[in-house]
Amino acid sequence: MDVFEAIxxxxxTRRFxxxxxxxxxxxxxxxxxxxAPSGGNMQPWDFIIIRDEEQKKALAKAALGQRFITTAPVxxxxxxxKPRTARRYGERGAELYSLQDTSAATQNILLAATAMGLAGCWxxxxxxxxxxxxLKLPKNIRPVVILPIGVPGESPRMPPRISLREIIHNEKW
Ligand SMILES: Cc1cc2nc3c(=O)[nH]c(=O)nc-3n(C[C@H](O)[C@H](O)[C@H](O)COP(=O)(O)O)c2cc1C
Incomplete structure (x- = not known):
């Protein structure tokens, strides 16, 4: 599968x-x-892998009761x-780059999952x-995305996108 097809x-996907x-x-x-790219290649990401049913239930509860999280195998x-990027970039690293970098990593996971016949939900x-x-996260480690991943048990339609015409601005807003 090429990158455009994966995109x-x-x-x-919320059913597995x-x-x-x-x-x-x-x-x-x-x-x-x-x-994924990261500001100054500081790679301010850590990943917690959860397979335990009780941990999944606790996460679903913390995610405002989104029970489908418990149905994913992983x-x-x-x-x-934040400290890993703040070392070089201070507050901008901690509050902005760390979120941009982890978001880029998340999208890579979702695209790779698609290419592997898997699916997930951000x-x-x-x-x-x-x-x-x-998750017993240390101070200054911020959870950014919960990503349930599994073999898809549904084929959702693409939610509509705002047309490019409405969101492209040439030269100025
Ligand atoms: C920052 C962000 C937060 C999201 N949070 C949730 C969420 O808490 N629960 C959920 O079911 N989907 C969540 N989604 C998924 C969106 O609903 C979904 O991406 C959007 O409807 C477009 O559908 P698509 O991903 O199939 O293109 C989130 C997506 C993003 C990028």
Whole structure:
């Protein structure tokens, strides 16, 4: 699958088959994640891999009751390691680059998953403190995305996009 096909066919998927996602597949997804660009190549990302049912339930609760999270065989939580980029970039690194870099890594995971016949959903609606407690995150490590991943059990239609004509500005706003 070429990159354009992966971009076009990636869909937020909230229903999964019971098939497992292997350790090797998770490794492949994370190898794709760390190929993402990052400010000054500081790579301010850490990944928590969750397979335990109780941990998944606790995450779903922290994610405002999004129960579909528990139906994925594996959940990857992408975390921003703010000190790692703040070392060079100070507040801009901690508050902006760390989020941009982890978002780029997340999109790489989703595109790689698509190319591998897997799917996932970027879950951003959660209580930061609750997720940090569940995962025992150290101070200054911010959970950015909860990513349930599995073999897709549904084929969602693409939600409509705003047309390019409405959002392109030439030379000035
Ligand atoms: C920052 C961000 C936060 C999101 N949070 C959630 C979420 O909490 N729960 C959910 O089901 N989907 C969430 N989504 C997925 C969006 O609903 C989805 O990307 C959007 O509807 C477009 O659909 P598509 O991904 O299939 O193109 C989130 C996506 C992004 C980028």
């Amino acid at each position: 076009k066919t990636r869909r937020s 088959k019971s098939e497992d996602v292997s350790e090797e597949q998770v490794e492949q997804l994370l190898q794709a994640a760390i190929m 959940v990857i939580v992408v975390c921003a390691n 879950v951003g609606a959660f209580n930061d403190e609750a997720v940090s407690n569940v």
